[in-house]
Amino acid sequence: MATIISIPSPADFHVHLRQGKIASIVTPHVRKGGFTLAYVMPNLKPPITSTAQALAYKAELEAIDPTVEYLMTLYLSPDLTPEEIVKAKEAGIVGVKSYPRGVTTNSDGGIESYEMYYPVFEAMQRVDMVLNLHGEVPSDAKTNTHIINAEPQFLPHLHSLHEAFPKLRIVLEHATTRAAVEAVKACGPTVACTITAHHLSLTVDDWAGQSFNFCKPVAKFPDDREALRQVIREGHPRFFLGSDSAPHPFHSKSTSTPSQGCAAGIYTSPILLPLVAHLLESFDALDKLEGFTSTFGRRFYRREVSTEGAEKIALHKVDKYVIQEQYGDGEETVSPFWAGKELGWQIVY
Numbered sequence: 098m099a100t101i102i103s104i105p106s107p108a109d110f111h112v113h114l115r116q117g118k119i120a121s122i123v124t125p126h127v128r129k130g131g132f133t134l135a136y137v138m139p140n141l142k143p144p145i146t147s148t149a150q151a152l153a154y155k156a157e158l159e160a161i162d163p164t165v166e167y168l169m170t171l172y173l174s175p176d177l178t179p180e181e182i183v184k185a186k187e188a189g190i191v192g193v194k195s196y197p198r199g200v201t202t203n204s205d206g207g208i209e210s211y212e213m214y215y216p217v218f219e220a221m222q223r224v225d226m227v228l229n230l231h232g233e234v235p236s237d238a239k240t241n242t243h244i245i246n247a248e249p250q251f252l253p254h255l256h257s258l259h260e261a262f263p264k265l266r267i268v269l270e271h272a273t274t275r276a277a278v279e280a281v282k283a284c285g286p287t288v289a290c291t292i293t294a295h296h297l298s299l300t301v302d303d304w305a306g307q308s309f310n311f312c313k314p315v316a317k318f319p320d321d322r323e324a325l326r327q328v329i330r331e332g333h334p335r336f337f338l339g340s341d342s343a344p345h346p347f348h349s350k351s352t353s354t355p356s357q358g359c360a361a362g363i364y365t366s367p368i369l370l371p372l373v374a375h376l377l378e379s380f381d382a383l384d385k386l387e388g389f390t391s392t393f394g395r396r397f398y399r400r401e402v403s404t405e406g407a408e409k410i411a412l413h414k415v416d417k418y419v420i421q422e423q424y425g426d427g428e429e430t431v432s433p434f435w436a437g438k439e440l441g442w443q444i445v446y
């Protein structure tokens with residue numbers, strides 16, 4: 098049994114770093130959680146829709162913690178043009194994120210259908226940018242669409258996009274279902290998939306009535322969770338970690354009223370690498386930790402690090418310790434996933 102594991106330059110390929118005071122609290126937690134690269138989501142207020150905004154946001158993050166490499170994304174919206182894609186690529190922006198309208202935090206400007214974006218995708222394919230898909234369709238009583246089947250119902254969109262743009266690199270974000278795992282496996286080498294830490298732990302029973310485990314997409318059934326675990330156990334190179342770590346102030350997670358629900362999002366950044374090690378060990382996939390948290394994603398995104406260039410993060414197996422309950426203070430208090438629970442791995446600096 099391994100008691101020390103050293104991972105070269107861990108990379109989180111889906112993270113929300115927010116803005117303002119919350120950003121100053123949570124951005125340093127990328128590094129605290131063991132990660133040297135953050136693939137940053139663009140759903141701010143207002144969303145990041147231009148190269149100039151993305152570069153300004155990157156500078157803000159670098160001012161908070163310059164030790165992390167930030168890969169920036171744009172928010173897919175009707176404002177985005179093929180010309181802007183070329184400009185973004187030249188400026189080092191890596192991807193474009195698509196949100197279905199109204200499905201998650203700050204997604205009111207999200208898409209309703211993809212055809213209108215084909216010229217943008219054409220440009221992305223040409224300059225080699227990545228399309229990141231929040232793979233859910235909006236709930237709709239007329240078509241019996243709801244939070245449990247929203248992801249399977251999205252998968253035909255993934256297939257038609259892949260068929261129309263076979264060279265466009267596409268990532269289906271935060272997959273939660275067996276159907277999604279199978280759909281991505283069936284695609285060619287240009288389609289990959291991120292899996293969060295929390296979806297390796299939770300099922301429906303864990304979030305029904307427990308707002309701190311509520312996120313979008315919601316955790317599904319035990320068999321779905323098993324499919325996520327199995328694809329990691331297999332060491333499939335197109336499935337890698339994107340934490341979807343999404344901090345919300347404590348009061349917006351814990352206080353719901355008859356007219357106001359709680360915010361969707363689970364915060365894992367400060368404990369991420371130990372948490373992933375702990376989870377992978379629990380389902381016999383600890384030997385895949387390096388692939389899942391570093392090499393597979395880096396290879397897909399063409400951000401490989403050489404053995405000499407890699408910064409090694411060392412995890413030690415330790416006596417169980419309790420996860421800190423809260424970070425920040427006052428209105429900006431955030432609470433991490435598994436707060437008060439125990440972990441058996443720790444980063445050693």
Ligand SMILES: [Zn+2]
Pocket residue numbers: 111113138341343
């Ligand atoms: Zn997200």
